Amino acid sequence: MTRRLTMKRRQLLATGAIGAGALTMPRLALAQSDGPxxxxxxxxxxxxxxxxxxxxxxxxxxxxxxxxxxxxxxxxxxxxxxxxxxxxxxxxxxxxxxxxxxxxxxxxxxxxxxxxxxxxxxxxxxxxxxxxxxxxxxxxxxxxxxxxxxxxxxxSQLQIEVAAQFMVDQGATRVAWIGPQTPFAESSIAILGDVAGEGGASMDSLIYEADRTSYRSEVDQIMTGDPDFLMLGGYAADSTVLLRDLFQAGYEGKIIGPAYAVNASVLDALPNDVVEGLFTWEGTPDxxxxxxxxxxxxxxxxxxxxxxxxxxxxxxxxxxxxxxxxxxxxxxxxxxxxxxxxxxxxxxxxxxxxxxxxxxxxxxxxxxxxxxxxxxxxxxxxGTQFLFRQIQDGQPVDFETV
Amino acid sequence: MISYLASIGVTIGIYALLALGINVAWGLTGMINLGMAGFFALGAYASAIATTSGELPILIGVVLGFIFAAGGGLLLAAITFRLRGDYLAIITLGFSESVRLFMTNEIWLTRGPDGISDIPGPLRGELTPRDFNLLYLGLMIVVLIVVVILLRNLANGPYGRALRAIRDDDVVAAVAGKPVGRLRLEAFALGAGLLGLAGALFGHYHSYIAPDMFLPLITIYIFLALTAGGPGNMLGAVLGAALVVAVLEGTRFVHDVIPGLSIVQVAAVREITVGLLLILALRFRPRGLVPERPARSSELGLSTPRRNR
The missing domain is CATH 3.40.50.2300 (Response regulator)
Known part of the structure; x- marks a missing residue:
């Protein structure tokens, strides 16, 4: 008797669940050729x-x-x-x-x-x-x-080509790329290496683990090559930490990062000294x-x-x-x-x-x-336009449009 | 509409397999496996690589997915042999992250964060999307029925009783002569294998996998499914998975029912609902919609004193 009751309750629950599932789909509209x-x-x-x-x-x-x-x-x-x-x-x-x-x-x-x-x-x-x-x-x-x-x-190929050319045009001789593993990491390094090579510059790169609270050892490692122009490949959270660590390690070369990686929140989080002279670039709306x-x-x-x-x-x-x-x-x-x-x-x-x-x-x-x-x-x-900006006194200032 | 319903059905099937895999280790044996996403990924990647770069048939890929994940589970269980409870949970969570990082960084093998696309599916391309979805749903149901029957027999037999004894008190089980260590290894590996099977089927259905797909969020969905359905009970796991997917998909239609909400609010409501359900399920039905029944001696086939009449 007890057992039969249990079965009934189970069936009831199962039916209820199926019914509830059906009710969650009230709209059974299909693509129509006359409606909107x-x-x-x-x-x-x-x-x-x-x-x-x-x-x-x-x-x-x-x-x-x-x-x-x-x-x-x-x-x-x-x-x-x-x-x-x-x-x-x-x-x-x-x-x-x-x-x-x-x-x-x-x-x-x-x-x-x-x-x-x-x-x-x-x-x-x-x-x-x-x-x-x-x-x-x-x-x-x-x-x-x-x-x-x-x-x-x-x-990403076009974006990196444009930025790499900018770095060479700004007189870079030892460029380096530093960023986490993303779909763009490998191709960014390859393209930057090619453009730098054509411009007579040497090239170095380092892939790090994203979302860390310190990048001191990574910074030490990339600075052994004594680069004079660094490209950042990460997102905003990484950039904040990385820029701070670069500053503390006494890096004096130039830095460029995509605008989404050096956005307003990064500029707010860091003192002006740390980001002074930093370049950003982005495909810009018209x-x-x-x-x-x-x-x-x-x-x-x-x-x-x-x-x-x-x-x-x-x-x-x-x-x-x-x-x-x-x-x-x-x-x-x-x-x-x-x-x-x-x-x-x-x-x-x-x-x-x-x-x-x-x-x-x-x-x-x-x-x-x-x-x-x-x-x-x-x-x-x-035919996308790119806008390069430079951080001056904590504010991005238009530098040039390509 | 039919394709959509069929695809929901397939998703329920995959979630149900995941819930069953967790159920074997956690529900039956009491071993927490927060590394679910890792084994899910292991199965998905093993099968995807075998059938794309390796050009092996899909069936062999799926079997490999099961074997790789089960092997990974055996290895992890062996390494963590003496860990229990929270410590095991932390290690498995770490394992899951390690797998994701491996998939992200070993580009030569896994194509890194780009993921693997163009994973073959049975008769994909020869069928219309609707028929493909229905075919896959059919396959999914067959797999699920087979797995549920096998697991039920396992759980209700002497083997399952030994596992439950370990879950409830492993010292008592050991005293009763059960090989506790070996059983724990086997249960963990079997559970991991089922997670891998789910991963393989997931990859062949969607034709694309990437490391981002195996974030810990899905682990939460599955634990919700299992808690809602009834830990320890195989049908409960399937029912719980259906319930979770019904909630995930059903909440899309919230703005038809409550018109005042903005699109962003609807998105937030959907995520809140999942969290709220987990809390409510734990608070009011900790043993799930279909609780595990305490076994009766008469059902176990043991000799019981009986009066002749």
């Missing part, structure tokens, strides 16, 4: 990238609002669905499947971390959905994606463009971060690609995006203007907030 066109953002709202994701998403929402109030695209309104990558590839894949299979999005916009982009890309291209990304790892556009990936972030001004307005900020500028462009590119292709499927948009991003068409900086021109049978060339937005065959961006 769905666009998805997949940005990091929590985790390491959580500081960037919310504004990246808001920039996309701003574009969609303006296009919807101007009548939509292909005669349909656009609806935004947003998911969180949690800056974690495993969670991001689950989120991407939901966007692709449940919401039926035409494009996934704004993947940030390189490992996240690499993980979600197959889910998207197998489902016939385009991915617009801000990840920098070289390997991403080398995936067999058949045109489904568009990247507005200059790849701050003079009308598109940039519009992102400033959407986000309500003075300085737009490069990622939000890029997702603003992603949304415009995706919407214009639909109009040019006459279809909201990813397969058709692949071709459409290249006809509106480059070429001899009329230069525009927002989708609303572009849609009007395309509707009249014209052709357009979108130049956005992040730059001219021209793409190679495999989806890499060309």
């Amino acid at each position: 066109i769905m666009l998805g953002t997949l940005t990091p709202l929590t985790g390491v990238g959580g500081t960037y994701g919310p504004s990246m998403r808001d920039a996309v929402a701003g574009v969609i609002d303006s296009v919807n109030s101007a009548g939509g695209v292909l005669g349909r309104q656009i609806e935004l669905v947003s998911e969180d990558t949690q800056t974690n590839p495993e969670a991001a894949v689950r989120a991407a499947r939901k966007l692709v299979d449940v919401d039926g999005v035409s494009a996934v916009i704004g993947t940030w971390a390189s490992s996240v982009t690499t993980a979600v890309a197959p889910v998207c291209w197998e489902g016939g959905v385009m991915v617009y990304t801000v990840s920098g790892s070289d390997s991403i556009t080398q995936l067999p994606h058949e045109g489904y990936i568009i990247r507005t972030q200059p790849n 701050v003079t463009s009308g598109a940039y001004a519009r992102v400033q307005e959407i986000l309500g900020v003075d300085v737009v971060d490069p990622y939000s500028a890029q997702t603003y462009d992603h949304a415009n590119l995706a919407i214009l690609a639909m109009a040019a292709a006459g279809s909201s499927t990813g397969a058709d948009m692949r071709g459409g995006v290249r006809t509106i991003s480059q070429g001899d068409g009329e230069i525009i900086d927002n989708a609303v203007d572009g849609l009007a021109i395309l509707a009249d049978g014209g052709s357009v060339n979108y130049n956005g907030a992040s730059g001219p937005c021209d793409f190679t065959r495999i989806g890499d961006i060309t």
Whole structure:
């Protein structure tokens, strides 16, 4: 008797759990050909990238609002669905499947971390959905994606080439690279070595363990080669520790680091002496463009971060690609995006203007907030501008634009 | 929609295998294994490398994934032979980090932080994504049923009783003549092997693995699954895994139900829910939804005094 009761309770629990599972999925909407066109953002709202994701998403929402109030695209309104990558590839894949299979999005916009982009890309291209990304790892556009990936972030090769040339131009004779193991570490060292070699400079490198509280032994090791220009390869937390240790060890040469690695929090955390004369560089948004001004307005900020500028462009590119292709499927948009991003068409900086021109049978060339937005065959961006800054009295001051 | 449901099913299957692996070591034998992510990674990498660089068939890759993780588990259990409780937990956590760092830095073997992409899956490319997801779900269910049946038989047999005796009091088990040391090694290795099996199946399903995928966060999900389902109980582990994935995925639809929340708040609510559930489960149902039943002598097949009537 007791045993039979236990079984019953078990069955009840099992049924209850299955029922609860079913209830958590109230919306069984599928991609429809007559309802609104769905666009998805997949940005990091929590985790390491959580500081960037919310504004990246808001920039996309701003574009969609303006296009919807101007009548939509292909005669349909656009609806935004947003998911969180949690800056974690495993969670991001689950989120991407939901966007692709449940919401039926035409494009996934704004993947940030390189490992996240690499993980979600197959889910998207197998489902016939385009991915617009801000990840920098070289390997991403080398995936067999058949045109489904568009990247507005200059790849790490281009970024390092530009910075390496800058170091040589500034008279470096013994350059060194120091950073943690990342997807860019190996290629950064190789490229810096090549450019330095052509410029007649020697080259040294050191890969360290990220997120340590002291890098004194690493600093001692890199200083045995007596470098006169150091490139930092880590993120902000490492840079803070490393710069302090370099200063204490009496390093007197020059230092350059990517702007995301020597950001405001690093400058706040360190005394001015430690960072005086330090160079930073970044692919810069086109701050003079009308598109940039519009992102400033959407986000309500003075300085737009490069990622939000890029997702603003992603949304415009995706919407214009639909109009040019006459279809909201990813397969058709692949071709459409290249006809509106480059070429001899009329230069525009927002989708609303572009849609009007395309509707009249014209052709357009979108130049956005992040730059001219021209793409190679495999989806890499060309023609990005780079801004070099120098820290003076604790503040970054523009040095030169390349 | 069907692909999405199928992929949730596959995720439940992988989480369930992980929960079962932890269950053998922790639920049955009482050995805490916080190095779950490490064994998960070991299995995933072994199978991925074998089937990409090694060009071996997927089935062999999966078996290798199991063997490598089980071997790693045996080695770790042997090294930590005399450690119990908190100390074992710390060592296993350290092991998991070491595995992740190895995968990040030994680029010649693992392609480092770029990860391994293009891992083959059964008939991927020949089937539509929907059919592939359904096929994989089918395979996953078969694997899961086989594993659950084997583990149930193991747990309910004399072997499982010995493991539970070690969990409850290893001195008593030793006094009763059970080879405590050997059983602990075997249980830990078997659990680790199941984690590796889950890893291998995870890699072949997603076609991409990278060191970032094996962070300790997933360990928390699995311990939640096991605590919710009922430690020591095999069906409870599967049910708990289903519950955790249902929560992880179901909370995506929170903003349809509570419209006032911003997107960032929804993201935060999802993470809070997981933590809250873990606390509530521990507080109100520490033995899980399906508690382990105390065994009765009559069910064990032992001779019991019985009146003839």
